[in-house]
Amino acid sequence: MNVMAKAEKKISSAFIYFFGSFGGILFGYDIGVMTGALPFLQADWHLENAASLVGWITSAVMFGVIFGGALAGQLSDKFGRRKMILMSAIVFMVFSVLSGVSPDMGETSAYYLIIVRMLLGLAVGAASALVPAYMSEMAPASARGRLSGLNQTMIVSGMLLSYVVDFLLKDLPGEWAWRLMLGLAAVPALILFLGVLRLPESPRFLLRKGDEAQARRVLTYIRKNPAEIDQELASIKETAKEERQANSKTSWSTLFSSKYRYLVIAGVGVAAFQQFQGANAIFYYIPLIVQKATGQAASSNLMWPIVQGVILVIGSLVYMWIADKFNRRTLLMVGGAVMGLSFILPAIINWMMPNMNPMTIVVFLCIYVAFYSFTWAPLTWVLVGEIFPLAIRGRASGLASSFNWIGSWLVGLIFPIMTASMPQEAVFAIFGVICILGVIFVKTCVPETRGHTLEEIEEQGTNRGRVKASNPEN
The missing domain is CATH 1.20.1250.20 (MFS general substrate transporter like domains)
Known part of the structure; x- marks a missing residue:
């Protein structure tokens, strides 16, 4: 336990806030990547006159997001924010790769890609719900506004990253271009997974599970004043009590x-x-x-x-x-x-x-x-x-x-x-x-x-x- 505590204490607050918000990169990348991939996909699968299929392929991720956010919110209350972010990163990696290796079987390929992107949307929705929740629970009250802005910056940075990747790959043969654009979404997901492996669970979730000692330990990584830690622990307990009462009524x-x-x-x-x-x-x-x-x-x-x-x-x-x-x-x-x-x-x-x-x-x-x-x-x-x-x-x-x-x-x-x-x-x-x-x-x-x-x-x-x-x- 002491060895683990010493290892955890090496985690800086900057590291926690950076990877805590890095899920926004995934969200932004997947919003933007289809922008560049779609013209090549249309030409490769001859979808120029299939407006409804093009619409479904493009919007399928957002259809999955509708359910992913709600599902992740329920599961994170049971398993924790950190574990669910890790799970989201794994799902994101798997279905990004499956998008890139879509079989070429005529119109059937379009339906395959729609289904895969819907499932990918579950991970996107989970990340979009879990990242702000994790950040709000880790950040001090005085910094929540700025860190909310950081999450938005991460999202649009992910979009810009996808646009740059699309541009760099545009001169590849058409079939390879769109496949790599979609498949490379697995890279930021892998980075997120490796980063979050070192992140602690949020103090609020730990308190809900009755682990006050670990919650206090996590707060020592991101708060400097012991009195501030005591006050925040008391505040989290009071808020949780109020929420339980509110939800019951x-x-x-x-x-x-x-x-x-x-x-x-x-x-x-x-x-x-x-x-x-x-x-x-x-x-x-x-x-x-x-x-x-x-x-x-x-x-x-x-x-x-x-x-x-x-x-x-x-x-x-x-x-x-x-x-x-x-x-x-x-x-x-x-x-x-x-x-x-x-x-x-x-x-x-x-x-x-x-x-x-x-x-x-x-x-x-x-x-x-x-x-x-x-x-x-x-x-x-x-x-x-x-x-x-x-x-x-x-x-x-x-x-x-x-x-x-x-x-x-x-x-x-x-x-x-x-x-x-x-x-x-x-x-x-x-x-x-x-x-x-x-x-x-x-x-x-x-x-x-x-x-x-x-x-x-x-x-x-x-x-x-x-x-x-x-x-x-x-």
Whole structure:
């Protein structure tokens, strides 16, 4: 035991936070990798006119994510955050390799790849749920905001990494290019697995299992002040007690009681709007978008995803700088308005000037990505983490996450089908209208959470419920 403790004490807090958030790399890589792989896959399997199959292959991961996050949350309460992250890394490695070695059997191959990517999505969903939970339980309260930003930076860095890998492999023979792009996702999964092997379990999980001595030992790795450790242990115990009491008194119907309905609609609505605004249409299909706009082969347009990835990484850093300087609602409304105009203006310009430079739409998409990267992308999860009272937090957060993943899956699925049946300027204009509706929703339905305690936010919901109850016609 003493030898183990000495070995564990060599783990630095920087190492813990880095590999604790490294799961975001996996999530980001798999969001982005199909962007470059899809043009080669389409050509290799002759899927150029199979819009629905292309949509399913691309969005299959997100379909799996819908279930992976919920499943991992349940299992991590039983087996621990660390063990489930390790298991997710193994599943990710296995199904990444199986994606890369997909058999070439005509249309049957497409169905094989769809199923494999759905199973891969279970690991992606688990990582996306477990990593923020682990980080929040390991980080000191004063650093949780910055470390939340670190997780977002890891995700977009994973996307950028996948775009760079796609670009470097684009000159290989078509069949080898897409297979390696998908298969190499196993490499960051292996790095995550090896890193997490050295990570300790979270103190909160250890306390739930009654191992206070080990929980205290873990806290000594990441806290310097013994008094702070004692205070945090007491706080974790009290919070766990409150959560047990809250969970025993609530059900799904509680979410829609007059006291909480306002806050649930606000949090779930923001999570849903984030995806239905169409961001993933750009992240998944930018080479095909450029191909349709310019006539150039999609496989020769793999520099554009790198541009988008760089914008996303810069935007995540900008968010970390401005996060606590502006109100959440202000950033969401400004970001949503610019995003909406970035989608709608190309359709208007194309209608007024039919000979518009086809690259105009790509320039506007870059503007969209820039504003999305430091507003709706990170702030959605900040707001969801702040807006739900303790009594309903678990169920409401899960509901918000489910709506978000469903939106991500549907956008990835229907975008190629929509662009096959109408001009893509019109498709983006539809997403632009959804962005504007999101702005209206934030203005009318979402409370400000910056600078407010959870109790103050809950009081807003209670007051709104009283007003609705006394004025039922409203």
